[in-house]
Amino acid sequence: MRVPGRRAAAEFTGTAFLVMAVVGSGVMASRLSPDDAGLQLLQNSLATGAALVALIVALQPVSASFNPVVTLVERALGMIDTTTAGALIAAQVLGGLAGTVAANLMFGLDAVTFSTHQRSGPALWLAEVIATVGLLVVIFGTVRSGRADRVAFAVGGYITAAYWFTSSTSFANPAVTIARTVTDTFAGIAPPSAPAFILAQLLGGAAGYLLVRFLYPTLATPAVVPSDRKVLS
Template sequence: MPAPLRLLAEFLGTAVLVMAVVGSGLLGQALSADLGVVILINQLATVMILGVLVALLMPVSGAHINPAVTLVMAIRREISPGLAVGYVLVQLAGGVFGTVVAHVMFERQVLEFSTNDRLSLGTFVGEVVATAGLLALILTAVYQQRSHLLPLLVPAWIGAAFFFTSSTSFANPAVALGRMFTDSFSGIAPGSVTGFIGAQVVGALLAIVLVLPFAQAHKKEVS
């Protein structure tokens, strides 16, 4: 697939993902004052759109739609450094654009800074766990040659981690950046974004370390 089309797919995919996250949060707030209901609406929309995006974009760009995924694939030399930089840039831009579209749909100010301070030791650890788990399952599916299952595995992990991690499983720097620009349920304050992204990078690198021994053992067994 030509590089421009791969970059376009990553931009649009990330934009749609963040649009779904922010838009479902806005709708949830409008429908109910019950925080549990809002969280459930937000989680269901996120899980369903992830399954659609991964299934449709895997043949086009690999369906990274996440700078943490691109970082790991670049370290593994499955994507060139130049293309990896391009992926990250369009993913970050797509994250912001997704918030813009969601705000336009719900007739809010196009961009606004969140006041929702989410960073603490607990949420930092939660983001490490969420991101490490996400990348570990992707790497495991790849070395086991089960990549065809990723449209099910990725949303399943994020959906579960949404409820068992204290951070509600952002696990994606582009999502964190996009959510910085909505002062709504889905938002994250600018002061928390750097910590979340740091946790996501740590989680991504941890996944490589955790999966490597299993991947090497698997390679020896099949060789």
């Protein structure tokens, strides 16, 4: 099956703008509120959640996963084929990196600077597992229960909240994690810390897949997810 170029382009574009929101708002927050970490996190989380809502609403008719774990679960559920999944994941990773470079440049920083922000330890890894499981339940619970038109608001709301109730601030996305290694700013993660985060996200993806299959064994209204797209996050 040939992968339509516009689907990969949508994933690249959406992930790029998502990462621009994460990194750019982190830089802006640290400059506007340099002495208040709580306010910085609030500004960062609100910008990220709002951007997710807007991007999913805009790109959902084409493709709007923006997350390799979500794409892998879509593949496991039979919503897309292996070739499509591989192409979309590649677009997500490349889009995320492009988004970080763009955000760095917008704020007068070097295009690429590896982060020195160490994020490591069992508590943070557990948080990433939990954050990813919750994200998958929100996405596929909304879609598989016949409410795909509400998924943008569900995801935006969940990510905004998960910034605060997880110790890792809910990366929950391998493409975003990779992208955040190349910015030494508020949102960055040191490259040595990234592999464990990604492994935790993949474990969360496997657990989330099993939970989704148990809670929503069938689609409530299959017509809600068009047969030529069948994606959404």
